Amino acid sequence: MNIEIQHVSKEFNHFAALHDVTLEIPSGKLVALLGPSGSGKTTLLRVIAGLESPDAGRVIFEGRDVTALTPAKRKVGFVFQQYALFRHMTVADNIAFGMSVRKRKDRPNADVIRARVEELLGLVRLEGLGNRRPNQISGGQRQRVALARALAVDPSVLLLDEPFGALDAKVRKELRHWLREFHDTLHITSLFVTHDQEEALELADVVVVLNHGKIEQIGTPREVYERPASEFVHEFLGEVDRVALGGQSIYVRPHEWVVAPVAEGPHELEGTVISMHDAGPVVRFKVLAQEQTVSVELAPRDYRRMQIVIGDSIGLRRESREEAVVHKS
């Protein structure tokens, strides 16, 4: 389902959480709302859900103005940051809740509900856990129960608030891949909020970068990473140094530097290695060059070939954008 946000503004106690935000979300996409805390990303998600009403502007679902509708009437599935599972109910009752609170004439009978719950438990790979209570399952499992519960009402859009925020790093990675596959099978328009740029870039079809209640950039992960539209996007999407080169101030990411011995010039910068950290998949250097400190990332293979140690002088030049693309794919 296609979603349009038109000139939406929202204030909390004179703090502008959203300021004239306009955005179109194409049907079937997985979209990340990315920004630091206080950027308005969660507020935007809640406005789309109908949990907050905007002070100005409209929310359009598939051409229909839903601004005044309740969350239930909008048919949104919402997954809360801390899951908000009903702690006194079993997993199965949690999933069945949306069906069992319908008006009598619309309510499926008990057998249909039970069958649907089983089907959803299978979909989120939690077969056999229906009788557990939320405090008897792991964080990752709770997350999937929350997802199954949201899907039980056949939502036309799925909204996830920091879906991986409360999980440890390993489970987070697994669930991230799983959610991507999950979305590829269901094709339901989905938005998730995150402050983790890596998560947004890895998972989303479209990344919306927000800051101070305004949209900084909308684009595919590649577009926002490689052609950041503003200084903020530059600095927010991963480590970057602002380097004075040829009278210009340029943003360069640590992996964009090509390192060579000083003798193999010409270089854009020459400097001394002042610190070094072998971080596993990459080796990180700090290079002091013309009174500016620059971060450099190198593959362990190149690092071993060049045998760099602290105090060495090295030459740096930026790899061209074309090279970057070839290098990455």
Next chain:
Amino acid sequence: MAATVSLRTSGGKPSRRGLQDPLWLRAILITLALGFLVLFLLVPLVYVFMAAFEKGFGLFLKSLSDPDGLHAIWLTALVAAIVVPLNTVFGLAAAWAITQFRFRGKNLLITLIDLPFAVSPVVAGLVFVLLFGRNGFFGPFLFEHDFKVIYALPGIVLATLFVTFPFVAREVIPLMQSQGNDEEQAALTLGANGFQIFWKVTIPKIRWALIYGIILCNARSMGEFGAVSVVSGMIRGQTNTMPLQIENLYNEYQTVAAFSFAAVLALLALLTLVIKVIIEARVQRQGNESGLPVSVPLVAANPVLR
């Protein structure tokens, strides 16, 4: 020293000697605490029952079943039956408003809920006399319509309502605040209406704190003396509740009768304690599912235990 050594050998646990206070200090503190409890709580409680049964079980029953006594028991039960449901509804309404809505004056409301705890019950009673008494603010109007508030049931109910208002609200509000309203919002996105959210999500979530608040409210409404004594006029067989009846009997040197009623109230206090223990055990077993506050001001609720 000996205690520490034996602890280490028998339990096989690593020594905690460095973390423990010296034995003599522990002994003194434990003796002080236990001694205080026995002297000020246990001895009086036992004495209440001893005095009540001094002349045998027959006289105990006879004291309670005298017509004025029976009326006092009936009146006390009636007042509690009116006050507890009303304060349950008020307490839940206040808790719901405070935790689910954003509005101006919320902090003032939270403070006002504590007012009955801060004000002396006698003052509360006097306020009602000033408002509804013969020469009070509403007095002439009430007199004209022949409706008695002071020295009658309505006054007793009003005074008890005032004094016991905080109990349900105070138990439920902190719990609802700490649990947040995510579950209610989740229910909202799943299509539940306000009524369904309240009964299917909020009430189960807070049920133990709610039950506990109701029990405290009940114990206090049956035991309230100060405010009720001012508004009731203490007319025997008409406006005397159990605590007032005790005072009357005691002043007339009818010790056995006075202590018989006191024993009934003390029994109520013990029952409240038992229910508290059961609820806490349940909450513990269910993995603190409802998050009942660990320590609760039980003593404040029952004048007999105070």
